Amino acid sequence: DAQCLDCIDHAKDIGLVLIGIDNNTDNSDTIGKIKEKREDLKIIVIAGYKFTTKAKKAVRVGASGYIIKPFKLDEILSTVRNSLG
Numbered sequence: 001d002a003q004c005l006d007c008i009d010h011a012k013d014i015g016l017v018l019i020g021i022d023n024n025t026d027n028s029d030t031i032g033k034i035k036e037k038r039e040d041l042k043i044i045v046i047a048g049y050k051f052t053t054k055a056k057k058a059v060r061v062g063a064s065g066y067i068i069k070p071f072k073l074d075e076i077l078s079t080v081r082n083s084l085g
Contacts, residue, residue, distance in 0.1 A: 001030045008037055016084060019063075021047045026054035028061045035062040042083040 008014060017034060019027050031043055045066040047055040055066035064083035067075060 001027075001033075004030060005033055005037065008034060008041070014038075015042065016080065017041060017043045019043060019045055019058075021045055021051050021054045021058065026051075026057055028058055031058055031062050044079055044083055 004017070004019070008017070019030065021027050027045070031045075034041060034043060043058075043063040045055050045058040045063045046069065047066055048069050052068060055063075055068065059066060065079050067079050
């Protein structure tokens with residue numbers, strides 16, 4: 001969390017963040033903080049198949065989309081393209 005936010009503060013050329021969710025967190029707090037700092041920044045959540053509900057919550061708090069594992073390269077590229085427009 002802190003490392004991610006520090007990176008966003010100091011690297012202004014970031015356009016996309018990939019963030020994982022798991023048993024321990026849905027990272028909605030981190031997503032909210034990222035959006036407070038950089039509203040324009042796109043965020044894609046990566047989640048295992050059993051965390052679809054958490055991934056949908058992440059989208060509600062500001063993520064651009066999510067990818068469910070296991071995934072294929074073309075799914076990642078498609079989601080990134082859609083998020084970046």
